[in-house]
Amino acid sequence: MKLRKAASFAIALTVVTGLLAGCSKGNSANGAVKEEKGETPAAEQAAKDVKLTFFNTSAEVNTVFEELFKKYHEQNPQVTIELIPTPIGGAQLEKFQSLLASGNPATIVNLDAGTILQYKDDFLDLEPEKAKYEALTNPGAIDGALLDGQFLGIPWTAQGYGLLYNKRAVEEGIGGAFDPASVKTRDDLEAVFKKIEASGKAPVMLHGADWSLGAHYLGLTYSLQSQKVEDNRKFVEELKNGQVKLTENPQFTGLMDTFDLLKKYNARKSDPLVADYNRDSADFAKGAAAFYFMGDWSWAVIGTLEGRDTDFGILPLPVSNNPEDFGNTQVAYSEPKLFAIDDSKSTPEQQEAAKAFIEWMVSSEDGQKAIISDMGLSMPYKDLKAKSTNIMSNAVSEYVKQGKIINIGVINYLPQDYWAKTGAAMQKYLVGNIDRQGLAQEVQDYWKSYAGK
Amino acid sequence: MNKKLSLKNAGTFLVFGGPSIFAFAAVVIIPFIVGLYLTFTNWDVRTGDSSLIGFTNYLEVFRDKVFLQQLWFTLKYVFFTVVIANVFAFFIALALTRGGRGEQWLRTGFFTPNLVGGIVLGYLWQTLFSQVLPYLGAKYGWELFQTSWLTNTGTAFWALIIATAWQLVGYLMIIYIAGFTGVPNDVLEAANIDGAGRTSVIRRIILPLTVPAIVICIFISLSRSFLTYDINLALTKGGPFNSTELATYHIVQKAFLSNQYGVGQAEAVVLFAVVAIIALTQSYLLKKLEVES
Numbered sequence: 001m002k003l004r005k006a007a008s009f010a011i012a013l014t015v016v017t018g019l020l021a022g023c024s025k026g027n028s029a030n031g032a033v034k035e036e037k038g039e040t041p042a043a044e045q046a047a048k049d050v051k052l053t054f055f056n057t058s059a060e061v062n063t064v065f066e067e068l069f070k071k072y073h074e075q076n077p078q079v080t081i082e083l084i085p086t087p088i089g090g091a092q093l094e095k096f097q098s099l100l101a102s103g104n105p106a107t108i109v110n111l112d113a114g115t116i117l118q119y120k121d122d123f124l125d126l127e128p129e130k131a132k133y134e135a136l137t138n139p140g141a142i143d144g145a146l147l148d149g150q151f152l153g154i155p156w157t158a159q160g161y162g163l164l165y166n167k168r169a170v171e172e173g174i175g176g177a178f179d180p181a182s183v184k185t186r187d188d189l190e191a192v193f194k195k196i197e198a199s200g201k202a203p204v205m206l207h208g209a210d211w212s213l214g215a216h217y218l219g220l221t222y223s224l225q226s227q228k229v230e231d232n233r234k235f236v237e238e239l240k241n242g243q244v245k246l247t248e249n250p251q252f253t254g255l256m257d258t259f260d261l262l263k264k265y266n267a268r269k270s271d272p273l274v275a276d277y278n279r280d281s282a283d284f285a286k287g288a289a290a291f292y293f294m295g296d297w298s299w300a301v302i303g304t305l306e307g308r309d310t311d312f313g314i315l316p317l318p319v320s321n322n323p324e325d326f327g328n329t330q331v332a333y334s335e336p337k338l339f340a341i342d343d344s345k346s347t348p349e350q351q352e353a354a355k356a357f358i359e360w361m362v363s364s365e366d367g368q369k370a371i372i373s374d375m376g377l378s379m380p381y382k383d384l385k386a387k388s389t390n391i392m393s394n395a396v397s398e399y400v401k402q403g404k405i406i407n408i409g410v411i412n413y414l415p416q417d418y419w420a421k422t423g424a425a426m427q428k429y430l431v432g433n434i435d436r437q438g439l440a441q442e443v444q445d446y447w448k449s450y451a452g453k
Numbered sequence: 454m455n456k457k458l459s460l461k462n463a464g465t466f467l468v469f470g471g472p473s474i475f476a477f478a479a480v481v482i483i484p485f486i487v488g489l490y491l492t493f494t495n496w497d498v499r500t501g502d503s504s505l506i507g508f509t510n511y512l513e514v515f516r517d518k519v520f521l522q523q524l525w526f527t528l529k530y531v532f533f534t535v536v537i538a539n540v541f542a543f544f545i546a547l548a549l550t551r552g553g554r555g556e557q558w559l560r561t562g563f564f565t566p567n568l569v570g571g572i573v574l575g576y577l578w579q580t581l582f583s584q585v586l587p588y589l590g591a592k593y594g595w596e597l598f599q600t601s602w603l604t605n606t607g608t609a610f611w612a613l614i615i616a617t618a619w620q621l622v623g624y625l626m627i628i629y630i631a632g633f634t635g636v637p638n639d640v641l642e643a644a645n646i647d648g649a650g651r652t653s654v655i656r657r658i659i660l661p662l663t664v665p666a667i668v669i670c671i672f673i674s675l676s677r678s679f680l681t682y683d684i685n686l687a688l689t690k691g692g693p694f695n696s697t698e699l700a701t702y703h704i705v706q707k708a709f710l711s712n713q714y715g716v717g718q719a720e721a722v723v724l725f726a727v728v729a730i731i732a733l734t735q736s737y738l739l740k741k742l743e744v745e746s
Contacts (some may be wrong), residue, residue, distance in 0.1 A: 276583060276584070393548075415711070428694045
């Protein structure tokens, strides 16, 4: 009897200590890795298997990433990378946060710059890598990716937006050759719209989704204040403190005057909030509308479409009748997604492997081909080893080369719900539920709710 | 001896009931208690900070006018969904227990939507409302369907109800069918011989005798429609301009998009209380109507 008691006690003890050991496993493993460093020969360490996870918010290109991981694994058999996919347009942040909160974050993340900024304490500072990437990328690309002056994420894609145009549709509408440089002011644009409408075509496609209206359209208000992101941030602070009256702000009123124009000539006039992205893009690509307020990312839909037109370009959105005003000759441009490396739970070994993998992704021929050809994105890198078939991003690149861009970096510092909340106000304005005054009031109220935060 | 027996009973209970209790505690009770605790803190994933702040979050809930509006919107939505789903389910079940041909197939058919996930179902109806119906509306000149139902506050509300009710009907139908088979045949035969018409048979015999099924069905449809999230997300995304956000949708947005976890969680607790009060009151009141045959 005594023996049995002792035996069961021993078993219980083993179980408990086992559990405790399990709890502290993460820490001890971490320590062990740190101790090993420097003592183990490099070859032996390289032979060790490393498993990385990759959290992806560019859901539309999940499969391309998976192919890349396979290729990298073939070349570096010791590194396995697993994709953590997210659904297109939903629950991405929720998933990221729950992974983080459960102490199980991904090693590498592909996130919006603004999100990385919010969780900056959890990401690895990439300062030691900065010089290397400055040599690899276009001038200004790394500066544009800095968050509060820190290099936390590696830019890999660039996007621009404005008024896309379908060359055939525009030329048929105005009955002659179209020179994009001829549109310098709002009145110029209206003249073109009038001609197109007279020819029986819809002049412009205005996508009614909150992200397009809230982030891309209304969001220009903040970026148009100045060429400097710092000044734009100050403007947003003033909005929060209630020091700004939007109706007296020339950028806001100019932008909304142009919005009224787009609203008047909108192809979706009868049901403006339908907001079917695929349908809007397809109709534009097939010439049902001559212009489209959207960005070069729509190529992902347009590029593979059957029976589409072939010649497209981009115009800056005119915001006033003075051709000299900032914004009338510039297109909005940003590096929306960054690769960052987790620093809360990942081992140094994993971090090193992650750095090497990211570098391979953005600089090797395989990686660049996948990003440029398969994903149809443009990269802010020098000496690209693949040629882009995305006519629109090539058009944006022309503006980038001439320095004619609006730096929309201020959005990285805005609260995450700004596009949903102010986008809803824009939707109300679009269907005539509120007037200009009401719109300004709703947007100001939104910012005031963030006063002091 | 007695003590030994009760010990043995407890052991047997643990063997069979233990795993379920463990699972229930792990996925329902413990998260609920932790969630309740979180409402009293200012927890934030970004900073990892979580200090106790008392009832501040709950005060915030009642200051969140949008949430109160959406709670009211949810109540309206739940009311119509429950009524419509139950009425349809009741009459479909009635029609499918008369022993006609192809009944089994029809039952399967009506039940199928319940097997489709809410997200898929939402996208399905979204295509119907935003593309198929407007297309037909334009072709045949039906005024009602000229524009998408989902871009207008009023019609989007009904679109939500139709989609939810469509999913619920099959499930409730099964429960009603089970309820009807419990109605003794001799009572029905007696009514027939007495010359009772179809409507009075339903009103005076079937309805009172299926009260338990009705209680269950209303309970299920209440709680399920109060907690609708997936259909809301897939069908309207809360639009146009956030006017069709149900309470659950608002809570998720509050917590994860606006980064106010504490307030969002407190709103979830308030919602839980509302659902619990309404569901328990209805089952208490309706249970009084139960009769023995």
